[in-house]
Amino acid sequence: MEPKGIPGLNAEESTAWMSLMAMTMWLPAALDVQLSRDEGISNFEYGALAALAQNECRSMRIKDLARMANGTFPRLSKMIDRFEKQGWVIRRPDPDDGRATRAVLTAEGLRKVAVATPAHIALARELVFDQLTSEQVEQLTTITQKVFRAAGPDGACASRMT
Template sequence: MATRWLDEAERAAWLRLIAVAELLPATLDTHLRRDSGLTHFEYFVLAMLSEAPDRTLRMSALARRTNSTLPRLSHVVRRLEERGFVERTPSPDDGRATDARLTAAGWDAIVAAAPGHVETVRRLVLDPLTPTQVEQLSTIGEALLTQLDPKGHMTRELSEKEAPQ
């Protein structure tokens, strides 16, 4: 099978996408660390818990929602527990599973961090685009995610299976 090399337009688009994929996470991380003392991933974990029913998710569901391995997530949740932002408990409906729950302090932390984070996202990603480009970005993201995340773990609303019973 012959390699289908990128043409100049495809190459330019690819290089720009890779540059954004490399630069954006580090920039978001820097701003969050400076402004709220959270890494971008810690913020993401707290945000997913804040949106869950009863602010609680099974660790396995939280791992899917954050595109994380259980060992990485467990390490980060342990750090968040040490700060009083999250607590882990055995799942009441499945003794083999563990639930992570956002505490009141965790809620306060995400509420305090969110305005600055949203402003950074707006400044870096949305404000440079026209409304039409924002729509196109959403459409492009959806098209790419059908290949990268076909089950929609990172983008779908929480299902009853993911939320603790």
């Protein structure tokens, strides 16, 4: 029996949409399991630490980190509280805006990212890149960048949250 399409989408679009929805639910969950088991952090937390590690000055305004991670300011603030207790991050006033606070990655936080990254990348390789040809990786990059621009913090999310 052929699955029914989603109203407003043709059969090909319905299949693609359901596949995308399943991937966006299950891939983060798989990454969460590995990171939680191995490092005691979530995929969301790893993403925030990695963003700080990749930033040239190893710091970001907390509100910008929240925007980048698609988390609320209170959620990020609570996470930064936990990171401070672990010695991974410190808060500092933003030198360009005294009203803003920056999260600054410490040497211990950088070590945490360095320790967590190899297994995280190995799982990403196993779950995503080993499943695709190099041509498909290029297509994936093109597709995900387009969807991110449309739906991300400067796209639909920004216009619908005001």
